[in-house]
Amino acid sequence: MSTISIIGSGGMAAAIGGLAAKAGFGAQEIAKAAPADAEVIKAFNTHFSHVLAAGPVEGHPLDVFIAGDDAQAKARVSAFIESLGLRPMDTGPLLMARTLEHACLLSLGLIAHSVKHTHFSIGVSLLG
Numbered sequence: 001m002s003t004i005s006i007i008g009s010g011g012m013a014a015a016i017g018g019l020a021a022k023a024g025f026g027a028q029e030i031a032k033a034a035p036a037d038a039e040v041i042k043a044f045n046t047h048f049s050h051v052l053a054a055g056p057v058e059g060h061p062l063d064v065f066i067a068g069d070d071a072q073a074k075a076r077v078s079a080f081i082e083s084l085g086l087r088p089m090d091t092g093p094l095l096m097a098r099t100l101e102h103a104c105l106l107s108l109g110l111i112a113h114s115v116k117h118t119h120f121s122i123g124v125s126l127l128g
């Protein structure tokens, strides 16, 4: 099984680390500085940490949007996401990371103007 390194112990680290521990990945470790040739995959930023920590509600998969340039690295991250009981959704190259960042603004707009709380997730409804 892969080793998952998580930097810090903040809200997102605790949420993802908690899911990873439940899925059998074991203790978290503080990552050493990534090597210069490390592949970068953007993931997990479109959910509130408490939503991730709670995990998917039955019948409502939690979609984790990912972006990156390396297909193998994306496949590994996707497999990790699936092992946590979440659903990976590939959005394309790393350039899409800036689009995923805007999901935060979308969430804030929903909180302020329609949903009025933070217990929701942004995801994809597959209609066929």
Ligand SMILES: NC(=O)c1ccc[n+]([C@@H]2O[C@H](COP(=O)([O-])OP(=O)(O)OC[C@H]3O[C@@H](n4cnc5c(N)ncnc54)[C@H](OP(=O)(O)O)[C@@H]3O)[C@@H](O)[C@H]2O)c1
Pocket: 007, 008, 009, 010, 011, 012, 013, 044, 045, 046, 047, 048, 049, 050
């Ligand atoms: N919370 C959410 O719901 C949410 C949702 C989507 C995206 N995000 C994003 O996820 C990231 C983490 O958010 P969070 O809520 O988990 O924040 P957090 O609870 O404030 O935790 C931040 C963590 O990062 C560490 N850290 C800060 N600066 C560092 C540095 N220079 N080198 C190494 N570690 C450093 C902190 O360590 P120390 O405590 O030792 O300073 C802490 O463990 C942010 O970029 C945030 O925008 C958060």
